Amino acid sequence: MKLYTLMSLYLLLALSCGSALAQPRFPLRVSDNRRYFVDQNNKPFLYNADTGWQIYVKLTTAEARYYLMHRKSQGFNTIQTQLAMDPAQVNRDGYPIFDNNNDFSKPNKAYHDHVARVIALADSLNLLIVMSQPWLGCCEEAFGNRADKPIQANGTAKNRGYGQWLGRRFAGFDNLFWIIGGDNDPKGDRAELVAFAEGLHETAPAHQLLTYHASPPHSSTDLFQYADWLGFSMIYTYWRDKPGEWVNPQYMMEAYEAALREYNKSDVMPFILGESQYEGFEGNDIGTPHQVRRQPWWTILCGGAGHAYGSRLWYFPDNWRDMIDYPGSYQLKHFIDFFEQLDWWTLVPDQRHKLVVAGYGQFMKPNYVAAALSQDGELAVAYLPERTTLVVDFARMAGAQIEAQWYNPITGEYSEAGRFPTDRLAQLTPPGNQDWALLLQTR
16 A cells, blocks of 8 residues: 555656646537537547556556556546446455346445546546446457346346436536447347436436447447437447458458548547557457557547557556556657647548648558648648658648648657748658658648
């Protein structure tokens, strides 16, 4: 306990001294153009999440405090969590989520009180919590796919009632969103999942927005586009080039493909990349620091409102304190720092390559360059997943002169790329062999 106290004090000092970014004022709402989230000061909120899925089961309150403070110090502003994943699990105090053999009409009060304490800790750190219902599950596990299928076994009435109960129990939190489902399309559980969502939507305050976590590469709006309870969409995909893995590559999309597909839908709502490659996982979703870096850059420049980073820490194994310092988690601090200095919400994807006219790679391949230009033409950003030479048409931008800078997503350092008049094409090549961001601003 003394070690946790010392570490918590250290992290508290780092948080108070190390970040100049304005803290969000919860609750959030959807922006007027329905493309992103804003806080109570109308400041756009760039959703930058970690997947601490099993925090309520695996961590004590003291451990949860350490984890949340550490992620906050790394630049994360959101934590995605599972209310419960495995029906057989109990939390560190020995409480299950339900009494009487997973009866949804008998939620265990002590278990949910622990959940509330963790959400309150997150609120004290200005962190948004996005919490799932009891997890549907992808692979013969969780509350949807086991042989006894607890979600279906409880029927629509108990699912609706539990949703209503949760809405009332957690109504006091301004820093809370919800996830319906969990890693699967509804299939045979659809009626029960809809009943749960409708019950929750009925009693939870309006600012507690709901989304749906589908199977990759489906999004929430693929399944529930016109549902009254759906407040924002989640996209979910793995990379295409995965020979020998458990998913068929023809059904996968690169993150930018899934983002543009969602962005171009007629029923507009904010969307986030809720899951993709996880860092350091020896399984189907193995991801290098480079892979977890490129996902959020692609998503934001293709119209997204945010993303979620993942790592092996999601289930909090015994050595989770080592995993919390994976290199990708620190490098994503540079992602959020870069965009927080810009009016990122004004950027419109350069889908027809009118700004970056050559060198943008190949669509459906990992070398694709995502670019976006602000509506007033004074700001543009391009992300290069690998070193290449771009041809940029500066006539697409406003003003007499454009300042170009390269940004290193690994170190957070800028380097000058030159100044250019807005009446010509120019070639730009980054200074090193890695991924880069190109920042263009009117001067």
